[in-house]
Amino acid sequence: MRFATRLNSFASRAEAEWPELKGKPSALQMAARAAKVDGLTDLDLNYPDHVDDNPRELAKKLGDLGLAINGFAMRYYTNPAFKLGAFTHPDLGVRREAIDLTKRGIDAAREAGADLMTIWLGQDGFDYAFQADYDRLWQHEIDGIREVCAHDPDCRISIEYKPNEPRSYSLMPDCATTLLAIREVGAPNLGVTLDFAHVLYADEQPAFAAAMIARHSRLLGVHLNDGYAKRDDGLMVGAVHSVQTIELLRQIRRDGYDGAIYFDTFPDMTGLDPVRECEVNIRTVRRMLRVVERLERDNRLTDAIDRQDAVTSQAILQEAMLAPEA
Numbered sequence: 001m002r003f004a005t006r007l008n009s010f011a012s013r014a015e016a017e018w019p020e021l022k023g024k025p026s027a028l029q030m031a032a033r034a035a036k037v038d039g040l041t042d043l044d045l046n047y048p049d050h051v052d053d054n055p056r057e058l059a060k061k062l063g064d065l066g067l068a069i070n071g072f073a074m075r076y077y078t079n080p081a082f083k084l085g086a087f088t089h090p091d092l093g094v095r096r097e098a099i100d101l102t103k104r105g106i107d108a109a110r111e112a113g114a115d116l117m118t119i120w121l122g123q124d125g126f127d128y129a130f131q132a133d134y135d136r137l138w139q140h141e142i143d144g145i146r147e148v149c150a151h152d153p154d155c156r157i158s159i160e161y162k163p164n165e166p167r168s169y170s171l172m173p174d175c176a177t178t179l180l181a182i183r184e185v186g187a188p189n190l191g192v193t194l195d196f197a198h199v200l201y202a203d204e205q206p207a208f209a210a211a212m213i214a215r216h217s218r219l220l221g222v223h224l225n226d227g228y229a230k231r232d233d234g235l236m237v238g239a240v241h242s243v244q245t246i247e248l249l250r251q252i253r254r255d256g257y258d259g260a261i262y263f264d265t266f267p268d269m270t271g272l273d274p275v276r277e278c279e280v281n282i283r284t285v286r287r288m289l290r291v292v293e294r295l296e297r298d299n300r301l302t303d304a305i306d307r308q309d310a311v312t313s314q315a316i317l318q319e320a321m322l323a324p325e326a
Contacts, residue, residue, distance in 0.1 A: 001289070002260035003282050004042035004070040007050055010034045010275075012268035027051075028061060035065040036275050039282040042070035042260050044118070047105035049075055055112035070260045071116030071221070072109040073160075074102055076123050087144030088124040088137050088171065095140060102148045106155050116259075118193050118221055119148070120160040125167030141171050142184050149187035158220035160193040163202045165232065174202040175209040179216045193221030195264055196237075196245065200229040206244050207251040214255035222252060223264035224285065234266030237281045238288065243317065249285070250292045261285055294320040 010030035014021055017033055025033075027050040031043060043062060045051055051072070052058060059069055076086040076098055084090070086098035106117050124141055126132045149157050159182070161172040172178050175192075182190050192213045199206045213219045226240045227233030238245050267277040295301050295317065304312035 001286075002041045002068075002070070003039055003285070004044050004260040004262040005034060005037070005040060005278050006262070006264050006266075007031065007034065007043050007045060009263075009265060009267050009278070012274040012277075013271050016273075027058075031062055031065055031067060033275065034278070035067055037278045037282070039286075040067065040278060042068045042262075044070050044262060045072050045112075046075045047072045047108060047117075048078060048101070051105075051108050051112075055108040059112040059114075069109075069112050069114045070262065071114050071118060071156075071158075072105055072112075073118040073120065074105050076101070076121075082123050083166070084123070085125075085137075085140075086121060086123045088121075088132075088140045095144065099144050099147055102144075103151045106148065106152050106157075110152060110155060115154065116156045116158060116220060117148075118158045118160050119145070120162065120193075121172055122162060122166055122170060124172070125164070125170040127168040137171060142181060145181065145190070146185045146187060149185060149190050153187075153189050156189050156191060156220050157187070158191050158193040160195055160198070160221070160223070161202070162195065162198040162232070175199070175204055175212055179212065182217045191218035191220035193223060194219060194248075195223035195225070195232075196241075196248070197225045197227040197232050197234060197264070198223075200227055200241065200244075201231060203229070206241075206248040210248055210251045210255065210257075214252075214257075219252060219255065219257050219259075221259060221262060222248075222257065223262045224281070225263065225265045234264060234269065236265055236277060237263065237284045242288075242321075246288050246291055246295075246317075246321070249288055250295060253289075253292060253296075291320050 007030050010033040011025055014025055076082040081094045089095050109117050159178050161178040162170055163173040164170050178192055194210055196206055199209050224237045226235040263281045267274045301316045
């Protein structure tokens with residue numbers, strides 16, 4: 001099992017790690033801190049935030065720390081105009097800038113030895129009724145995604161959907177809409193990144209979303225975290241929805257997902273120790289996978305699910321999680 005993490009998490013409590021630091025830690029400083037995490041194998045890098053002019057050398061430095069690059073993730077902050085849309089901005093020049101930035105990100109990822117680019121199009125949406133022509137907005141989105149997919153067919157492009165934030169309504173708010181877009185784009189290297197907290201506040205059941213993705217597309221990324229289904233809380237894995245997390249892990253295992261488990265958690269929001277937080281997340285997932293293994297060996301669960309017998313399945317699950325009664 002490969003475990004990756006959000007690099008910016010390791011800016012949390014910077015004064016404890018770098019007492020003399022003035023300003024924010026660099027990407028390499030955060031990576032060196034992340035390398036202290038027992039069990040961590042990979043990092044995801046935000047583009048262009050974390051990537052300099054020599055991605056190959058950056059990958060080598062991370063390798064020297066014992067970390068691989070799972071993939072890159074696009075961030076559209078370099079131009080303030082992107083607030084009104086990246087692939088969907090009303091100005092063709094701004095749309096072109098966003099698409100070309102994404103292409104450069106793909107090139108940088110490939111130079112660094114990675115073949116996965118995650119695109120979270122949070123700026124593409126609307127805030128008011130009568131603000132946008134929805135058909136035109138959708139077409140711009142489809143055209144932009146299709147173009148970046150065609151830029152390098154050997155690089156996997158993964159859409160991370162989210163209901164809102166920063167826009168009031170996102171064009172890619174949920175699993176069904178994202179799958180509809182993927183079908184319309186028609187690119188073989190396109191798939192989905194499922195973020196647990198995003199799925200919760202899209203009012204979806206994570207395992208069901210994963211099953212639909214496997215049925216109609218490809219699951220290219222899994223971001224584990226937790227929350228209260230009202231916003232993107234970025235809490236530690238299993239902090240609120242342990243049962244749903246276990247069901248998701250069981251589902252993606254059954255569907256053959258073989259990518260990294262990525263921790264998209266926010267220890268920096270309240271100053272948690274990021275090394276300790278990440279280590280606990282890894283241990284939690286390993287424990288949950290042992291529960292999944294026990295469930296998969298239990299034929300009673302299969303029979304109960306076949307009957308849609310919720311009482312029996314819950315009893316079996318609780319036994320697997322909490323040990324049988326004495």
